């Protein structure tokens with residue numbers, strides 16, 4: 001597999017479409033166990049990012065990811081902006097000086113992004129945050145020599161769904177303690193959209 005500038009742009013556009021389409025849904029999930037702004041945060045951030053990337057000419061994948069990172073960090077409030085921003089910044093650093101992202105580079109980029117998320121948010125696996133989706137996705141990439149879009153989508157979806165039965169230990173939902181059980185984690189759902197979109201781009205290549 002290889003992701004060039006156009007495919008990375010496709011990934012971002014597909015992600016943005018899912019976020020815009022599910023803006024109300026993400027907000028309703030966050031209303032149940034947070035402050036009800038996750039849909040607003042993500043839709044504003046990704047729309048601004050897309051506005052930037054669709055009006056810029058890129059020769060490197062690293063610059064695309066860096067512009068997304070800067071937009072998310074500067075335009076999105078809440079926990080999710082800096083967390084997703086850090087993730088994209090780490091990815092951009094790993095793919096620096098490369099025209100294309102191959103399988104090993106994608107694996108390294110997502111692993112570094114997850115490390116950035118963990119460093120910044122101090123959450124652990126199973127704390128009912130987006131870490132619960134990013135971790136199994138990174139594990140999948142590390143375990144497989146070849147990565148199929150359908151596998152990636154399935155792992156991300158199962159991981160997203162598994163957050164429902166967990167009790168939140170980080171983020172606003174942690175204030176609810178046991179009452180956070182029975183609700184999906186909003187950030188895990190938006191991360192699922194990110195990886196489902198990546199899976200679609202990978203499947204188009206297969």
Ligand code: ADP
Nearest residue numbers: 038041078079080121123129130171186187188
């Ligand atoms: P806020 O919680 O500030 O209102 P959002 O609603 O946009 O920000 O994002 C909430 C999501 O961010 C949560 O559903 C969770 O997945 C993620 N999140 C919150 N805090 C952390 C953290 N410390 N580490 C990792 N992810 C976190």
Ligand code: MG
Nearest residue numbers: 034035037038
């Ligand atoms: Mg919120």
